[in-house]
Amino acid sequence: MSSKYLGVDVTSHRDIYQETIYQVRKAAATTGALRDIVWRNKHIGIETKTRIYKTCITPILTYAIETRVDTKKTKQTLRTTEMKTLGCLIGKTRRDHVRNEDIRQQCNIQDIVRQHVTGKEKYRLAKIIRDGKPEGKRSSGRPQIRWQDSWSSESQIRLNITQ
Template sequence: MAVEYLGVRITSNQDRNRETREQTSKAARISGALRDIIWNNRHMRMETKIRIYKSVIRPIMTYGIETRADNQVTKNALRTAEMKILRNALGFTLRDRKRNEEIRNICGVQDIVRWGRNRRRLWNSHVDRMNEERIAKIARDGTPGTRRPIGRPPKRWRDSWTSISQEG
């Protein structure tokens, strides 16, 4: 069963890959619409283009990232979409053979996965300050009273920001 709420599909099987794929495709469509107007505008400063990326496109890609536990597939999808958009904004192609780190340094943009992990830490400290009867705190601290389904358990939200070894 799936329900769409505030533009995000909520499923009982925790399908994060589909949600991330939909968000990155939305961001890519917006970036494509901005290509002729902003990205290819030679009279616009690079700092302005990066501010537009940070305020318009990145929020679309990362909507709900504070409460979502990312796996390797979603991390790769986010990084790929981000680099495609940043290359386009700077006027680089893959044939220019610029490394991702170099492009991020030129733009002054933090890796989207690390940025998301930071957002999760901030969200966790926000929930820590909440009263005990708030739904967000109950959901974070509670344990379900049902049996786990067979198979590998999905990645937990707490594990998505606590371990530094998860940087990959």
């Protein structure tokens, strides 16, 4: 079973790779639409093309990236798509044998997988969770109340009586 919610396919079996492929296809379609208009235009500088890439393509690729667990395969798929777009942006193909680091340096862009969480402001929830360390100590034994029970009215009455 599958349905779309906010542009992301929600499935009963949660196929992360298929979600990534869906986003990559959308980004590739956008890149293709901009190819003749922007990427191959000799009158537009690399800085301007890079800004267009950052505002049009990057959000498509990184949409909902914080809510899924990335695997080696999904990260590689995102990086491959990024490099295809950046190569097109500066007018290079794989036949030119230009290293990815050189292309990124020329465009002044970080790796898309690392950039999304590390480049954001310091108080962002995803960054706090990634870098945070739990403080304090858990109490021993079983919890007094389950989280699921906290939503029922009977448990609220029980909780008030025992306190």
